[in-house]
Amino acid sequence: MQTPATSIQQKPAWRRTLDTNGVFLLWTAFLLIFPFLVGAISGTSPTGRRGESVFQQGVMIEYLTYAMLAMSYNLIFGFTGVISFGHALFFGAGGYILGGAARALGGETGVIVGVVLAIVASTGLGLLIGIVSLRLKGVYYAMFTLAVAEMFYIFFRRNPETGSEDGFGLGSSLPELLGQRIVLFYLTVILFILMFLFIRRLMFSPTGAVLLGIRENENRAKTVGYNTLRYKLFAITLAGVLATITGMLYALLNRKVGPEMFFVNFTVNPLLHTIVGGIGTFIGPILGAVGLSWLERTIRSTVLTVGESQINIGQWWAIILGVIFVAVVLIFPYGVVGTWNRAAPHIRKWISRFLPGRNAESG
Amino acid sequence: MEGIFAPERRSTLIAVLIIFVGLLGFSFLTTGADMAQLSITLLSGLLQGMLLFLVASGLSIIFGLMDVLNFAQGAFFMIGAYIGWEIQHAPNLMKAIPDPNLRFLVGIAGAVIVGAVLGAGLERGLLRPLYARPIFQLVATFGVSLIALEVVKLIWGTAPRSWTEDFTLSSGEFSLFGQFFSTYRLVVIVVGVLLIVGIAVLLKRTRIGITIRAGVEDSSMVEALGINVRLVFTGVFVLGCAVASFGGVIAAPFLGASNAMGAEFLLGAIAAVVLGGLGSYEGTAIASLMVGIAKAVVAKFSVQYLNQPVWESLTPMILMAAILLLRPSGLFGKE
Numbered sequence: 001m002q003t004p005a006t007s008i009q010q011k012p013a014w015r016r017t018l019d020t021n022g023v024f025l026l027w028t029a030f031l032l033i034f035p036f037l038v039g040a041i042s043g044t045s046p047t048g049r050r051g052e053s054v055f056q057q058g059v060m061i062e063y064l065t066y067a068m069l070a071m072s073y074n075l076i077f078g079f080t081g082v083i084s085f086g087h088a089l090f091f092g093a094g095g096y097i098l099g100g101a102a103r104a105l106g107g108e109t110g111v112i113v114g115v116v117l118a119i120v121a122s123t124g125l126g127l128l129i130g131i132v133s134l135r136l137k138g139v140y141y142a143m144f145t146l147a148v149a150e151m152f153y154i155f156f157r158r159n160p161e162t163g164s165e166d167g168f169g170l171g172s173s174l175p176e177l178l179g180q181r182i183v184l185f186y187l188t189v190i191l192f193i194l195m196f197l198f199i200r201r202l203m204f205s206p207t208g209a210v211l212l213g214i215r216e217n218e219n220r221a222k223t224v225g226y227n228t229l230r231y232k233l234f235a236i237t238l239a240g241v242l243a244t245i246t247g248m249l250y251a252l253l254n255r256k257v258g259p260e261m262f263f264v265n266f267t268v269n270p271l272l273h274t275i276v277g278g279i280g281t282f283i284g285p286i287l288g289a290v291g292l293s294w295l296e297r298t299i300r301s302t303v304l305t306v307g308e309s310q311i312n313i314g315q316w317w318a319i320i321l322g323v324i325f326v327a328v329v330l331i332f333p334y335g336v337v338g339t340w341n342r343a344a345p346h347i348r349k350w351i352s353r354f355l356p357g358r359n360a361e362s363g
Numbered sequence: 364m365e366g367i368f369a370p371e372r373r374s375t376l377i378a379v380l381i382i383f384v385g386l387l388g389f390s391f392l393t394t395g396a397d398m399a400q401l402s403i404t405l406l407s408g409l410l411q412g413m414l415l416f417l418v419a420s421g422l423s424i425i426f427g428l429m430d431v432l433n434f435a436q437g438a439f440f441m442i443g444a445y446i447g448w449e450i451q452h453a454p455n456l457m458k459a460i461p462d463p464n465l466r467f468l469v470g471i472a473g474a475v476i477v478g479a480v481l482g483a484g485l486e487r488g489l490l491r492p493l494y495a496r497p498i499f500q501l502v503a504t505f506g507v508s509l510i511a512l513e514v515v516k517l518i519w520g521t522a523p524r525s526w527t528e529d530f531t532l533s534s535g536e537f538s539l540f541g542q543f544f545s546t547y548r549l550v551v552i553v554v555g556v557l558l559i560v561g562i563a564v565l566l567k568r569t570r571i572g573i574t575i576r577a578g579v580e581d582s583s584m585v586e587a588l589g590i591n592v593r594l595v596f597t598g599v600f601v602l603g604c605a606v607a608s609f610g611g612v613i614a615a616p617f618l619g620a621s622n623a624m625g626a627e628f629l630l631g632a633i634a635a636v637v638l639g640g641l642g643s644y645e646g647t648a649i650a651s652l653m654v655g656i657a658k659a660v661v662a663k664f665s666v667q668y669l670n671q672p673v674w675e676s677l678t679p680m681i682l683m684a685a686i687l688l689l690r691p692s693g694l695f696g697k698e
Binding site: 081083085132133135136139140142143144146147148150151154155158159264268271272275315316318319322323325326329330333 | 426432489492493496498499501502503505506507509510512513514517626630633634636637641673676677679680681683684687688691692
């Protein structure tokens with residue numbers, strides 16, 4: 001069933017691009033026409049402030065931010081093999097710094113200054129945490145990051161200057177342009193695609209190869225002569241910056257920031273999304289994030305009617321998620337994508353048994 | 364206990380001593396050399412340290428033996444507190460066992476048993492299949508702690524439960540330099556000390572302890588000698604969970620039971636375990652007390668001068684970060 005190498009050569013360039021990137025281009029196109037597609041189906045305008053299309057855009061932005069968070073988490077957890085329990089720290093930092101700058105300066109200046117500040121600050125934060133803690137072994141690192149993130153959570157929950165438990169709203173201090181859902185939607189889609197391409201490019205580069213080498217066997221990578229500490233530092237800082245960008249998008253979507261952005265949920269969710277989707281794969285985290293977020297949304301809004309009584313199963317969501325998670329960890333440790341990659345050759349072989357004339361080739 | 368007094372540990376011991384003296388001096392200044400205030404601050408610090416130790420000891424021993432960091436340890440503390448509270452306050456049980464002292468003892472037994480059973484289930488069901496994949500163990504215990512929190516929310520709701528059914532000990536008070544302090548809290552401190560010593564004796568002076576320590580060094584060698592290491596693993600895990608549960612139930616009379624206490628104590632315990640050095644039992648004990656006292660001193664200071672209670676909850680993490688900067692494997696950890 002393998003296509004001989006010669007036939008690839010004979011295909012024209014555009015055809016080869018389509019063969020390798022077809023699925024990616026298809027999804028990109030889908031995301032780009034999404035607002036108009038939903039608008040056409042539901043008969044609502046994709047622009048403006050209300051309507052089905054605008055609402056669905058918001059849902060999609062949420063899914064994409066979760067997917068981006070999972071992708072950034074996968075960069076350290078899946079590709080470098082460093083387990084962090086403090087990813088929410090960067091997510092929250094992005095939100096609060098952007099929010100703080102927008103509130104202090106207002107308008108376009110506030111947002112631009114906020115974005116720059118947030119990226120600079122999260123780079124510094126990533127380097128600082130890395131330098132302090134990367135000498136620690138895996139578990140120490142996990143605990144340390146959990147403690148630091150939790151520290152920020154507690155701090156912002158109790159700090160009256162940032163609105164304590166409630167956080168603060170950004171509505172009035174954001175520029176008019178970002179108030180339009182469709183602008184935010186395309187911003188998110190572009191950043192999402194850029195992040196995907198960037199991570200893919202990175203992992204096919206020599207640096208990416210070293211990161212994978214560290215995941216597989218850090219001592220070996222060290223022996224070969226790589227300064228693994230420096231590469232790990234790079235990975236966690238980069239993942240931190242990507243999470244910060246995601247946090248900013250999330251704050252822009254909700255038009256508020258709150259201490260819950262530092263909460264351990266925003267570490268656990270990308271972790272679960274990555275594991276369920278497939279650790280160390282490119283589309284696994286996206287699949288996990290979108291799939292599980294969709295499931296959560298569906299389950300939370302479902303009310304079961306059993307006889308007379310109505311059962312709101314939304315409150316069971318966390319437990320359902322926990323069970324899914326434990327089942328995946330125990331039974332499908334490679335996640336959806338990883339399991340599929342492993343099983344696909346066998347399935348193809350099995351199917352080809354029933355197709356006449358293919359037997360000789362595939363055997 | 365000879366491990367921490369070894370000659371190469373001398374500088375560490377001196378550093379620990381300096382930290383404790385520093386904390387004492389700081390609290391001395393904060394309270395304005397008022398003996399009553401000072402002793403109350405230190406006693407509440409000791410109390411917090413003991414409670415932290417009950418969570419941290421399990422964390423430390425389980426990690427030392429099995430290389431598993433049990434993130435669900437805090438959840439066991441919380442479950443212990445809720446079960447103790449429930450047994451003390453459930454109307455049916457109040458009718459069946461009118462004596463509040465007896466009910467409290469039943470509560471302790473109940474919490475310990477539930478903790479042990481859940482711990483055994485967790486080790487057997489979830490951790491055993493994952494020994495080949497340590498990162499997943501970490502993730503799995505983390506997941507379990509979240510599930511436990513949700514289950515507790517479903518059963519008891521999110522509103523904190525406060526302890527209203529007093530028993531003889533919990534209503535007693537004694538005075539120290541003219542300040543009143545609950546007798547029960549003193550008892551908890553004493554129980555904590557007894558547990559520290561008891562577990563130390565178990566680890567250092569009994570056959571089981573020798574097996575456990577040998578397992579820490581080289582579990583496959585112990586297995587080769589015909590000892591069922593897996594069984595020892597389960598036993599140690601159960602012990603750790605039961606002790607955390609016990610901590611929860613004896614803390615409930617003054618802390619009550621709340622959703623947040625699991626995470627709070629887990630974080631404090633993590634700070635203590637990392638400070639002391641992963642896998643070092645003595646280190647964990649010393650660091651728990653250090654974190655507890657530091658928390659109490661900072662709480663006193665921030666209430667008195669800063670009017671900003673947030674620093675108390677940040678203390679363990681700041682202390683941990685500072686020590687880790689100087690010593691990447693904690694005070695008594697192996698390099």
